[in-house]
Amino acid sequence: MFRFHERPDPTAFEASGPLNDARDEIRRIYEAALPSFASDEDRIAFPKKVLGKSSDHWKGFKEVFSDAQHGRCGYCDVVVVGTQFCDVEHFRPKGEVEILDTAKQGKEQDNLSNVKGRKALRTIGTGYWWEAYSWKNYLLSCEVCNRTWKRSYFPVNFDPMLRTRPVEGVPEDELLFHPFEDEEPLNHFRYELDGRIRGISPMGVATIETVGLWRPSLVIQRKKKLATLARLIDEMLAPSASNELVRSHVRTILELGSDDANNFPGMTRVFWAQVSKMSWEQLKELNE
Numbered sequence: 001m002f003r004f005h006e007r008p009d010p011t012a013f014e015a016s017g018p019l020n021d022a023r024d025e026i027r028r029i030y031e032a033a034l035p036s037f038a039s040d041e042d043r044i045a046f047p048k049k050v051l052g053k054s055s056d057h058w059k060g061f062k063e064v065f066s067d068a069q070h071g072r073c074g075y076c077d078v079v080v081v082g083t084q085f086c087d088v089e090h091f092r093p094k095g096e097v098e099i100l101d102t103a104k105q106g107k108e109q110d111n112l113s114n115v116k117g118r119k120a121l122r123t124i125g126t127g128y129w130w131e132a133y134s135w136k137n138y139l140l141s142c143e144v145c146n147r148t149w150k151r152s153y154f155p156v157n158f159d160p161m162l163r164t165r166p167v168e169g170v171p172e173d174e175l176l177f178h179p180f181e182d183e184e185p186l187n188h189f190r191y192e193l194d195g196r197i198r199g200i201s202p203m204g205v206a207t208i209e210t211v212g213l214w215r216p217s218l219v220i221q222r223k224k225k226l227a228t229l230a231r232l233i234d235e236m237l238a239p240s241a242s243n244e245l246v247r248s249h250v251r252t253i254l255e256l257g258s259d260d261a262n263n264f265p266g267m268t269r270v271f272w273a274q275v276s277k278m279s280w281e282q283l284k285e286l287n288e
């Protein structure tokens, strides 16, 4: 996971009349329906059309999130622009909330992105509908992370069988890493040389499960980059390393973990810190 430092500018989004109208109309629809619901499973589908127009106004802002995220998926940290259309993902699901059965997380089919057997323990009939048109609820995601793994899952630190319908203004102990919030990946994730990612906090564990960061196709890709990184770090930290070699390797590692690197710069930064016991900032200082 990578932590992006700046959300794109929301000015155009907040000034959009059709979008603000849609937000008001969604509020009216939900506030009319909710009082008659008897259980958390009662549902209304998030409308595909609002006020006679398609409700997906967020789609028009895909480009700005892609720009801010350098074309990378906010979950798997791989460049996806150019090979797929990508999604503006709702971090908090707008239509319903699925609760993952962690014993049935699904199996990725060999050499494919398809997943079989991923199951929800329960589905709550409405989601975070008031966040459907919320700038801070958006990020660019690849279609596989969003549609196949994340779906409408949103983990919170609460008994899955007792969890209730989300209510506006009622805070939850959220367990999904948000790439634009203040969480530091190093506090939640570790990487093994064989390509596996490991959660070292409840948020780390839940994020890996929710977005399927453990899937074999990603493990294979990460393993190749980790082998390169491990070699570079080993060589530059060896007592016999020349100043010239250290300088050259510092530059290479900084490139592999740069904001606009292609794949897994978030992993690069965490792996550097976990192996060298030095921060990313300290690595930058070595380059000065």
Ligand SMILES: [Zn+2]
Residues within 6 Å of the ligand: 073, 074, 075, 076, 077, 078, 141, 142, 143, 144, 145, 146
């Ligand atoms: Zn992804």
